[in-house]
Amino acid sequence: MVKEVKTLKSFSQSAEKFEGSHLLCPGCGHGIIVREVLNAVDGPIVLGNSTGCLEVCSAVYPHTSWDVPWIHIGFENGSTAISGAESMYKALERKGKYKGQRPKFVAFGGDGASYDIGFQFISGCLERGHDMTYICLDNENYANTGGQRSGSTPMGASTSTTPAGKVSFGKKERKKDLPLIMAAHGIPYTAQIAPNKWKDMNKKIKTALDTEGPCFINALSPCPTEWRYHSSLAIEMTDLAVDCLIFPLFEIFNGHELKITYRPRNVLPVRDYLGVQKRFAHLFKKENEHIIEALQKDVDARWEYLQRREEAKV
């Protein structure tokens, strides 16, 4: 069963399934998103987690922040662990050994776990059609191991393995378009969410959890430590990300029917977003300005593409 969360107050008051005593950095997006997901569920839920900040900060033996059944195996296989648990549910239910309410099955992974090492595993789960939701906590880097580049890191970002230097402007390659790749599996529901748009986020989580079959959600998760901005500004960062369309909010039904769920009234230039994070500071040097232009061009082109796809419904 999935709850409707109507007001910000009721949302903020119902987070007892993920206790506060975790070790995430102040202002980390991961905790906000996890609380939001757990708040959306009333009935039984089984969670999987890949290795990454969320996992190492929430279950350090003999402590745990989780008041729901939770499993972590490795960096790449949080999705598959949950597909196994979901299969066990089907088996036990068929044999009459499980009689309770049908649980929701949810797996969390960082962008490293999702865009890179666990990519195949998620793809396998989606293809097999398990009734589960995979949620990528997309902070655009391998934060847990000290901010290395991932397949999600935007071009131009300075990371610990692609540092901006005398002859480098940071990461050379573009961000992988994971949600569209996942949607291409033809799964019933795919969405992008950001914690600043909390109603939109709650609605999409609710849709995913209420949808039978595999769903994929990509959640923008601001990381003050590696993006290098003040920890009080998480929500401002996501405001900028969605308003400059670097992280557009949309949902896709059955792999093709795309719906944009947020259209900024004033679309901001990408440089407004880049300018407030130190990982992009070097881009404002004269010799790197072309990267800002290239990023802006990419964002414009992708927005155009998303809008056309929405119109065409294909």
Next chain:
Amino acid sequence: MASSYHLNGVEAWDGCTASAHALRQAQVDVVAAYPITPSTPIIQNYGSFKDNGYIDGEFVLVESEHAAMSACVGAAAAGGRVSTATSSQGFALMVEVLYQAAGMRLPIVLNVANRALASPLNIHCDHSDMYLGRDSGWISLCTCNPQEVYDFTLMAFRLAEHMGVRVPVMVHQDGFLSSHTVQNVRPLADHIAYKFVGDYVPVHPMFDFDKPVSYGAQAEEEWHFEHKAKLHHAIMESSSVLEDIFNDFAKLTGRQYNILETFDMEDAEVAIFALGTTWESAIVAAKKAREKGIKAGVVTTHLLRPFPFVALGEVFKKAKAVAIMDKSSPSGAMGALFNEIAASLYQVQGSRHPVLSNYIYGLGGRDLTQADLDHIFEELSQDAQKGALTHPTQQFIGLAGPKLSYF
């Protein structure tokens, strides 16, 4: 309800068919699997049982062996009986998750049809994969023919799920030599086999929503050591549980197994120690050697982990020379089994242990012939007479080209 399968008193099964029937009879709740030669027929047979209504558990056809074991871990933590099968590269791909499964104390059963590891790519039997998973925290059972594969797979569930054990178990069989060799197997009727295995009793299942559990937490220096030590103790103590299971199984079937199996060891002066199918070949050679006046014996173990080092000390008490046969590349050391046995004998017999030699054989499916085994018994006999090695400690049998030995 799954329909029961009519079985004759004697069935002609290869090892893969035998293990698939054992999984079916144990009424495994989730099998998540990925095919690889020579274990593939286990999965195929199981799929055909499923598609013909003989199985009501879930059969999850994942995209890799790493995923197979990952799904098994998730399923086992949820709270039910879980199993899979693999070989060689597939086993190698699982290794990361084998450690994780053991650390979480999930009683998964894994059938392994042993095969060489690339490169060069090779589909035939050796024991390289067995040693790759040796220290992963799983109990490891070894078998030598399809009957044993069947019997041990049933017993593996009992052992893994025993309340005093709760450690995952692998059942090894020799790829092709056992997995694809058809022999007479005496199966149990479905209901008797299931009764022997017993109902699964979940421990800390994720599906107990009143008592939510966290599986796979991180434990740094304050706790990691303690977890590993506890696992080690549980594994060490599992051998007595296995002996009880052997005795129960003997009451049911008349087939009495022992952790160490011996042939003619009462008065043996020379002996071969070998795993898997080589046990039976070595018995043939030992009989011939005895006709020539050599007091020959053979020893094998059904239990690679926990390693039966105390029993080993007993079994070689009268032996003067022992050959330890390794079916995996030593890769810069004495053979893996040689090291284990030498260390054990030193531990229990001190310097009075027999003259030990190490034969590397059968890699990538190379035949080990009766002539090879005859030759080994001859060499052992010379060692025994001299009371010392009469040849290099380590020798490669049947290797083309120059002799290779550095010991």
